[in-house]
Amino acid sequence: MxxxxxxxxxxxxxxxxxxxxxxxxxxxxxxxxxxxxxxxxxxxxxxxxxxxxxxxxxxxxxxxxxxxxxxxxxxxxxxxxxxxxxxxxxxxxxxxxxxxxxxxxxxxxxxxxxxxxxxxxxxxxxxxxxxxxxxxxxxxxxxxxxxxxxxxxxxxxxxxxxxxxxxxxxVTEATGTIVVHGLDAPAGVAAMSAGLGSPFSVSGAAYVPARRAAYLRIEDFSPSVAYRCEKLRQQFGEAEVLNTEDSQALWRELRDAAVLPAGEALWRVSVAPSRGPSVLQAAEAVGLAGYLDWGGGLVWLTGPASEAAHGAVCDAARAAGGVWWLLRAPEPLRAAVAVVPPETQAFAALRRRVQQSFDPRGIFNPLKLQAA
CATH class of the missing domain: 3.30.465.10 (Uridine Diphospho-n-acetylenolpyruvylglucosamine Reductase; domain 3)
Known part of the structure; x- marks a missing residue:
């Protein structure tokens, strides 16, 4: 080395x-x-x-x-x-x-x-x-x-x-989280969209299907967080509000994908927020577990490191007009499948020109970012 x-x-x-x-x-x-x-x-x-x-x-x-x-x-x-x-x-x-x-x-x-x-x-x-x-x-x-x-x-x-x-x-003085329970994925995205579209400066929006809950985070000075959390909670009726300590613990879990069960492979799919539920539904149908972040625009998925599971993720991402990344998997799977979507001809030509200008000998991490 x-x-x-x-x-x-x-x-x-x-x-x-x-x-x-x-x-x-x-x-x-x-x-x-x-x-x-x-x-x-x-x-x-x-x-x-x-x-x-x-x-x-x-x-x-x-x-x-x-x-x-x-x-x-x-x-x-x-x-x-x-x-x-x-x-x-x-x-x-x-x-x-x-x-x-x-x-x-x-x-x-x-x-x-x-x-x-x-x-x-x-x-x-x-x-x-x-x-x-x-x-x-x-x-x-x-x-x-x-x-x-x-x-x-x-x-x-x-x-x-x-x-x-x-x-x-x-670091903000306080953090609050509004938790809206009892939601399926489309309703979860609707709740996140409502929070992000509100005047209360939501800084995080996630949905965990295993808990049937949507989470909306607000960060700022303590009086402001308390006021905005209560106003936003009122929009959802029976919503729960988490304090700073519980909120920080929750968002660490969401940040680190710790809300997911252990799996051999981990994928990340980026889509329009409204299409996040369809990707989640398609993945769950083949035994994968996942959750939504970024208001529904980021789908985290985990499951077996098999070509069948990876193919299902790719198909779901394509159908939703999104892109996928194979973030973690054993080497045999990563060597056999398209870890990212294939490049268009025009994009591939542009990438080659840029790469040639920086690394004309092609010695840095060859093929790392290419589909297959």
């Missing part, structure tokens, strides 16, 4: 590479998407540390191998948090580079934006070993293409991230 401890060493490793590299942080996402066939593993786990934290400016910069747990601990000391609420599904050992590289975003995405929206700048090494710097420490500092956002969610297929600058926000 190649484990550079500095950006200079990283650039030297890339320049000296003659065969494909499997780029990773701590390897927590190695079971995600297509398996990479590479001669060497390039680990960023040796490039750790927070290099800048300006709480008054709401900005942090850290090396790509810095663990999520370290970042969250440093932010918590100053009463701040990562805005995108990244999932701990892959454990506390996952790194900042992995979170940004996979664009990991939690329930707050519907109100606060995805991880991509909060990346201010990156330093990286391209496929020829050249060190590149994009963006900076403030918003609106980019003219032309915002390359930092292009690299966010590229899964290490364009360049190797070495350092990331991102925006943070204060």
């Amino acid at each position: 190649l484990r550079p401890s500095s950006e200079t060493e990283l650039a030297e490793v890339v320049r000296g590479a003659r065969e494909p590299l499997f780029v990773q942080g701590n390897g927590t996402k190695s079971g995600m998407l297509r398996p990479v066939q590479a001669a060497e593993t390039l680990s960023l786990s040796g490039m750790r540390g927070i290099t800048l934290y300006a709480p008054n400016e709401l900005v942090m910069r850290a090396r790509a191998g810095t663990r999520l747990a370290e970042i969250e601990a440093a932010l918590a000391e100053r009463g701040q948090q990562m805005i995108a609420e990244p999932s701990h599904l892959f454990g506390p050992e996952q790194t900042l580079g992995g979170i940004v590289g996979a664009n990991i975003s939690g329930p707050r995405r519907i109100s606060g934006g995805a991880m991509r929206d909060h990346v201010l700048g990156v330093r990286c090494v391209n496929g020829t070993g050249e060190v590149l710097n994009f963006g900076g420490r403030v918003l609106k500092n980019v003219t032309g293409l915002d390359v930092a956002k292009l690299l966010t969610g590229s899964f290490g297929t364009l360049a190797v991230l070495s350092e990331i600058t991102f925006k943070v926000l204060p």
